Amino acid sequence: GEGVLGYQSYEELLSTGTGEALAKVNPEDVQTLMYTAGTTGSPKGCLLPYRKTLHNVLNAQLTFGLNEADVALCTLPLFHSGGLFIQAVPTLCTGGTLLLLRRVRGDPHRLLEALEKGKATWFLGVAFHAKLLAGLEKAEDTYRLEAMRFWAFGGEAIPYDVVEKLQVKWPHIALSFCYGTTETSLSIALPPSKRRVSSYLLAKSTRRAPAGKPMPHCEVKISEEGEILVKGPIVFLGYHENPEATAKAFDEDGWYHTGDLAIMDEEGYIYVVDRLYNVIKSGGEKILATEVEEVLLSHPAIADAAVVGVPDEKWGERPIAFVVLKPGFEEEPEQLKAFCASRLAKFKVPDKIIFVEELPRAGPDKVARGGLRKLVLGD
Missing domain, CATH: 3.30.300.30 (ANL, C-terminal domain)
Incomplete structure (x- = not known):
């Protein structure tokens, strides 16, 4: 009503506009310039088009079953793909609530308190977070996390025994895994599930949880050398002012070479085992x-x-x-x-x-x- 401090009617707000038309954009136009982590050298700038963001949001919403009642706790930096394009943007596009928490810095209590007080329904983390939570003795007695629907973990592969500790501590919370790069974002994922990680066919032999299965809006295959290749609308345009690196990243058939090694079990689940440059030939x-x-x-x-x-x-x-x-x-x-x-x-x-x-x-x-x-x- 008019008695509310700072009140301004919708009609008055509209009258202050300039009437200028918004710029028209093409799905292939660059929306974001995001840099890789630079694990082997200097970070490279990835040219991410609008169509990539759109299809990535659709994939995240489909995988995680997001809705307007969800509350996501985000601790990952928003200048990387996981925090921005797998958690923040899909949550906000669905009408959910996004809670931002600065670096956990090795303090599991700070993370759990934020999940509990914020009544978070889901959390996206990496191996560091999984180990931190699994290693805290009797945490489930203090932090019941009753609002939580699922954990989601990506980045480096998560040891399956670490994940199973989480399943024992909080059996009501489902688990989801996902795989992607700055260049491809969400391309492989496992929707939230309470299935014991050790029951997946190759979990024990690979000592890790599966990343999941290929997502819609992209094609994924494993080459004869074991490398993950990705094609489709979720793939980036190329590297900023680096045509040599761009040419090297794609083959003649348009497949992006991720540099990640993986194997697939008989059920179709993919396990990321290492980086190509982490294979030591001796x-x-x-x-x-x-x-x-x-x-x-x-x-x-x-x-x-x-x-x-x-x-x-x-x-x-x-x-x-x-x-x-x-x-x-x-x-x-x-x-x-x-x-x-x-x-x-x-x-x-x-x-x-x-x-x-x-x-x-x-x-x-x-x-x-x-x-x-x-x-x-x-x-």
Whole structure:
């Protein structure tokens, strides 16, 4: 009514407009210039068209079953694809509520309090968040999260045993997984489900949860080399002022090469196993960096770990591990090598283990492996 402070009628508001027509846009016009995380080098600017955003929003709404009653808690940065195009924009386009929380900074209580007080119905996180929540003892007794419909996790692959801890702690909350890149956004996903992660056919052998199945509005296939290829309206136009990188990213048939390795089970679920550049080729054998990292992370003294390949005159490449120890723990490199040797083939055991206070990161969920290689090579 007119008694409300700051009241202005709708008619008065319309009369203040200029009457200028909005600019016409084409689905192929660039809407956003978004930069990649730059895990292997300098970040590249991705030219994202309007049609990509539209189809990505449709995919997110379809996958997560979003509606106007949903309350999404967003902790991921809005200058990356996950926070902006998988959570924020789809939530707002559906008429839901978006809660923004600054960096969690390793504090699970802060995250859980925000979910509880905000009555969030869903949350999108990465492996870091899953491990943080799963590792908090008896958190479910303090934070019941009764409003939560589902967790969604993307970015780096989530160890299946970590996910199952979440399922035990909060059995009423469904789980969703998704895969995408800045260039493709949401292209593979698993809708919210309460199915135990260990029941998926390759979860135990790959030690990870499935990313899901190909989404609508795109084509996804796995090449003979095991690389994920994507085509369709959710794919970007190219890299800003970088025609060489653009030409290298697409093949002659228009497929975008993601650089991610994956396998598919008999049910059609896709498991992302590593990055192409994380495959260490040593003496004719292939070593997945993530496989070695998962063994290291199973050690009770290790808080974080990353493995990179460095040139070797005899073998071509050899693995080097960077390890962050938990507070109060002391370990010798040879002890950790012996631990790895008891769980890995001999050629997969790191030649060297380097202790660091923290791992350099490019974004919330990716280790800056290029920076680690420079530490070893000294350039």
